[in-house]
């Protein structure tokens with residue numbers, strides 16, 4: 001059951017993929033997954049990265065994003081038990097190829 005899309009994130013020099021929205025991984029007192037957003041505040045603007053494989057739209061979140069994304073908690077659940085593991089993963093050009101847009105002829109001429 002996934003209602004999130006995946007987005008690419010540039011953190012420092014490395015690319016990752018996270019769900020959007022990136023919900024808290026904490027477990028509520030009702031034993032459910034927290035529905036709060038766990039995206040770090042003031043983090044990121046859209047950027048595009050052009051490569052031979054195509055254009056990747058990514059959120060340039062800066063290196064500070066990693067430490068928070070690897071915990072993926074909202075402010076309420078920083079110390080509570082986990083409902084699930086954090087969902088950040090390194091971008092895999094093959095597995096996440098659907099995030100890449102092919103280069104058009106206009107781009108190839110540049």
Ligand SMILES: [Zn+2]
Nearest residue numbers: 024034074077
């Ligand atoms: Zn939470």
